[in-house]
Amino acid sequence: MAILVTGGAGYIGSHTVAELLDRGEEVVVLDNLQTGHKAALLGGKLYEGDLRDKELLSRLFSENSIDAVIHFAANSLVGESMQNPGKYYDNNVFGTLSLLEAMKDAGVRRIVFSSTAATYGEPEKVPIEEGDRTEPTNVYGETKLMMERMMSWFDKVLGIKYVSLRYFNAAGAHESGKIGEDHRPESHLIPLVLQTALKQRSHIAVFGEDYATPDGTCVRDYIHVSDLADAHARAVNYLREGNESNVFNLGNGQGFSVKEVIETARKVTGLDIPVVTEPRRTGDPAVLVASSDKARSVLGWSPTRTRLEDIISGAWSWHQSHPQGYGDE
Amino acid sequence: MAILVTGGAGYIGSHTVAELLDRGEEVVVLDNLQTGHKAALLGGKLYEGDLRDKELLSRLFSENSIDAVIHFAANSLVGESMQNPGKYYDNNVFGTLSLLEAMKDAGVRRIVFSSTAATYGEPEKVPIEEGDRTEPTNVYGETKLMMERMMSWFDKVLGIKYVSLRYFNAAGAHESGKIGEDHRPESHLIPLVLQTALKQRSHIAVFGEDYATPDGTCVRDYIHVSDLADAHARAVNYLREGNESNVFNLGNGQGFSVKEVIETARKVTGLDIPVVTEPRRTGDPAVLVASSDKARSVLGWSPTRTRLEDIISGAWSWHQSHPQGYGDE
Numbered sequence: 001m002a003i004l005v006t007g008g009a010g011y012i013g014s015h016t017v018a019e020l021l022d023r024g025e026e027v028v029v030l031d032n033l034q035t036g037h038k039a040a041l042l043g044g045k046l047y048e049g050d051l052r053d054k055e056l057l058s059r060l061f062s063e064n065s066i067d068a069v070i071h072f073a074a075n076s077l078v079g080e081s082m083q084n085p086g087k088y089y090d091n092n093v094f095g096t097l098s099l100l101e102a103m104k105d106a107g108v109r110r111i112v113f114s115s116t117a118a119t120y121g122e123p124e125k126v127p128i129e130e131g132d133r134t135e136p137t138n139v140y141g142e143t144k145l146m147m148e149r150m151m152s153w154f155d156k157v158l159g160i161k162y163v164s165l166r167y168f169n170a171a172g173a174h175e176s177g178k179i180g181e182d183h184r185p186e187s188h189l190i191p192l193v194l195q196t197a198l199k200q201r202s203h204i205a206v207f208g209e210d211y212a213t214p215d216g217t218c219v220r221d222y223i224h225v226s227d228l229a230d231a232h233a234r235a236v237n238y239l240r241e242g243n244e245s246n247v248f249n250l251g252n253g254q255g256f257s258v259k260e261v262i263e264t265a266r267k268v269t270g271l272d273i274p275v276v277t278e279p280r281r282t283g284d285p286a287v288l289v290a291s292s293d294k295a296r297s298v299l300g301w302s303p304t305r306t307r308l309e310d311i312i313s314g315a316w317s318w319h320q321s322h323p324q325g326y327g328d329e
Numbered sequence: 330m331a332i333l334v335t336g337g338a339g340y341i342g343s344h345t346v347a348e349l350l351d352r353g354e355e356v357v358v359l360d361n362l363q364t365g366h367k368a369a370l371l372g373g374k375l376y377e378g379d380l381r382d383k384e385l386l387s388r389l390f391s392e393n394s395i396d397a398v399i400h401f402a403a404n405s406l407v408g409e410s411m412q413n414p415g416k417y418y419d420n421n422v423f424g425t426l427s428l429l430e431a432m433k434d435a436g437v438r439r440i441v442f443s444s445t446a447a448t449y450g451e452p453e454k455v456p457i458e459e460g461d462r463t464e465p466t467n468v469y470g471e472t473k474l475m476m477e478r479m480m481s482w483f484d485k486v487l488g489i490k491y492v493s494l495r496y497f498n499a500a501g502a503h504e505s506g507k508i509g510e511d512h513r514p515e516s517h518l519i520p521l522v523l524q525t526a527l528k529q530r531s532h533i534a535v536f537g538e539d540y541a542t543p544d545g546t547c548v549r550d551y552i553h554v555s556d557l558a559d560a561h562a563r564a565v566n567y568l569r570e571g572n573e574s575n576v577f578n579l580g581n582g583q584g585f586s587v588k589e590v591i592e593t594a595r596k597v598t599g600l601d602i603p604v605v606t607e608p609r610r611t612g613d614p615a616v617l618v619a620s621s622d623k624a625r626s627v628l629g630w631s632p633t634r635t636r637l638e639d640i641i642s643g644a645w646s647w648h649q650s651h652p653q654g655y656g657d658e
Binding site for chain 2: 101
């Protein structure tokens with residue numbers, strides 16, 4: 001039986017495909033390559049196309065024996081979602097509806113969903129637990145929450161079981177050195193910082209130094225992308241064992257501030273990284289740190305690459321060997 | 330300036346069109362006539378087509394000077410929504426997305442939304458107030474809640490102001506005798522009871538006699554369709570006055586049980602109405618009664634046709650003069 005990975009050519013998707021291949025799984029990838037890269041696929045069978053293409057989905061499910069889906073495909077830029085909400089509802093929510101309908105038609109009853117900490121919005125407390133209030137502060141988080149809610153109804157009504165994995169800032173690169181982070185446009189802190197070290201950017205912008213945090217900059221839970229990949233593979237097995245639908249946070253267990261990330265990158269690279277302070281961005285909570293206790297106890301998962309210096313070192317190796325990311329691929 | 334009424338050929342839509350025409354408003358109707366009836370339109374300019382037809386919407390907004398939209402168009406069968414959730418997400422949520430995108434493109438910044446008490450699910454308390462927990466117990470209610478949330482994001486991001494009207498069981502017929510209730514399939518209690526009186530049905534099914542209510546049958550808040558129409562017209566004016574987005578319950582102020590409705594219909598018609606008791610349906614709360622205090626104080630609205638006997642008498646006149654509803658129209 002094969003696992004379908006939607007958005008499998010993206011950053012977390014491609015690391016998950018690598019993890020599944022390592023585990024001996026058969027992998028089918030659906031990706032429209034709008035933000036993913038063909039070169040990020042270390043294996044698997046690629047279908048190039050859009051989630052909302054019903055005919056393609058029907059063909060994909062009929063040509064492969066798929067018993068589970070891992071669903072990454074989505075737009076994920078917070079800023080863009082606040083400029084163009086319709087794009088996020090259409091691609092993310094409608095894309096998921098199309099996928100769930102195709103799964104229903106094909107009789108596929110397991111889906112692992114790449115959700116986000118942005119479903120919580122401004123947290124009631126940290127570390128955040130799965131039962132905490134979900135009140136997204138941006139459209140991106142709202143659409144991911146709608147996708148979760150839609151899955152819960154497809155479970156109640158049609159018995160499609162889901163695991164939703166809510167996480168935080170994916171970071172780092174694959175230990176093989178072959179795959180890493182290449183978003184266009186890039187909006188993630190660690191690659192932006194390392195591109196600044198490489199002089200591809202003149203400076204790194206820090207949005208707000210007046211948050212209620214130890215050094216005034218936002219604190220986030222950076223989690224190694226290979227630890228995330230491991231969690232997605234475990235979640236598939238959790239569903240294969242016949243368990244009920246569930247929601248898990250995935251986090252590092254500790255937060256790092258924007259300034260700590262920049263300082264650590266300076267140490268790792270030994271290079272100058274100029275900083276410019278900008279005003280706060282709308283919809284950025286001060287601190288986002290997850291409790292992963294539930295994932296640890298139920299999925300037996302724990303992150304193994306938790307030191308910020310190690311995460312940034314791996315990313316730095318990738319950026320040095322791939323200064324243009326995946327290039328044109 | 331004209332008001333666009335989506336779903337204007339439906340039951341509540343057509344009564345609202347009649348109310349707007351009485352008030353001297355120019356009315357444009359968009360309806361795909363899947364559940365609406367051309368004969369239910371007492372005026373206005375009809376565009377026959379689907380909300381998700383972007384080209385039609387663009388043409389409609391360019392051919393008319395629309396300053397506000399009243400949005401009824403949706404599938405609204407609770408039972409069907411629990412059989413085929415995808416249809417409800419697609420028609421209701423994506424229909425609304427398509428409408429909001431067209432409004433954005435046309436610069437139309439006011440929408441009055443026909444929401445539902447089903448957004449609350451099993452109420453925490455009765456009467457239900459607008460700030461109470463929203464936890465729908467069926468997909469129909471869930472999609473209406475998603476539509477409300479989507480509107481709140483289109484307000485935050487794009488400044489499209491909305492009024493969401495959450496109501497309960499619309500009932501009765503227009504005092505002109507020209508329009509009334511004709512759903513196919515019919516799923517609403519009062520028309521089903523009156524069709525039974527007309528011997529078009531052998532009996533009326535009562536789903537559950539073991540609820541925690543005075544007579545064991547479900548209690549609902551029946552509200553005259555012309556009172557609802559009045560509230561929609563007031564909500565348009567509320568937005569035209571430049572007010573902020575808001576949510577209002579619309580209710581009769583008192584609940585009536587299924588048995589009370591049947592007894593009153595027997596009295597009004599003087600006819601036999603056989604009853605068969607069936608098991609409870611999934612997702613039916615015991616009591617749904619609204620507090621309309623907020624709509625009364627903010628919109629200056631109050632229902633004027635609140636006696637169950639009067640509501641049923643009006644409906645009975647319509648059913649007697651239109652035993653086949655709108656026929657084939």
